[in-house]
Amino acid sequence: MTKSEIHKLESFFLANQQKAFLFCQYRGLSEQDSLDIIQDTMLQFYKHYSHKAESDWAPLFFTVLRHKLIDKQRWLSLQNKLFFWQKTGNDDTSDSHNIELAESLFAAHAELNKSEWTDNECKNTEYAVAHAQGYKKLINTIQMLPEKQQSVFLLKTINEFSEQHIAEVLGVSVGTVKQHYARAKKQLQHYLGEQDD
């Protein structure tokens, strides 16, 4: 691999690392596990797919990432069964990481509405914490979605992937992607509707 190719690869990784991190976080992984999985994914991607066309990199990268996430979640599930006295995944740690995720979601919401929200609403820490608690429920709803629906939803919203690219990542047809997306959307709309009631 030449120096310029390595530079291109680095730019690709830097452009996708935050999205990959969010993808892992919404799947309920801890910060350290997310970082480890992203690192493994990058190395595996370099080893097997870096010679492919640059336009195919993003779907391939997220395909590897998704497979690694599924493996990790299977391992965590097995670990929970073997070491049943040590609960992993649904304890205080995951709760606190959801709060961090909620805070960044609030920051994104404030960023989008900064022209309309007051400074107090955007910067007041108490205000942010109170709102982050509200976002936590929304994050839990996304985390409760079935794996495929969740993947489709996250790839479409966070990565802004086309349905064709999502179909490549999941290894299914475009029709199936549409179906999963419609179901995820319905559930989230139902949740948001309940909030409005």
Add this chain to the structure above:
Amino acid sequence: MTNDDHTTPGASMGTQNDNVNQKFRPQTPRGYAELCSVLGQQATTLHKDIQMKLSANTSNVMQQIANQNNVTDRQTNTSFTPAVTLYFTKVCTLLGLRPMSLPKFAFSTGTLASVVLFSFLFLPQLQTNDNVPVPALPFLSSPTLLEVVITTSEEDLLVIEDLDLYETLLNEPL
């Protein structure tokens, strides 16, 4: 748009919520379209600490790739965690042990220490024979006499078993 515009419509319908509750009402995207926009924006609003960790993570990967390709002009990045710690963490993870917070660790260690101290210091005290009546052994209660008995010959020991002589020994000054 005010804060109230983002909260539930019911709040503006004259419900009796006070201002404090109104102020801290959890505020989420009002509709699905807004939720999608917020999620699309979230990658840019990650905490700086996380962004630094991610950059370091990527740099480490790129360093490995550069080494494999004999590209040497990259700057070496210092890892956040030393290799030994990483190895130790991996072994612990395989064994099902997870890193715990300091309060949790302190609580567990404290509980364990209390149990050990209780077992080694307090429980033996309960098993002492202080309350069991001990038969009176007069020569044991008199160290001087005991010394005499011990230091005298074997014959004296035999003599002491004679109760009469024993009484005599007790009554007579040594």
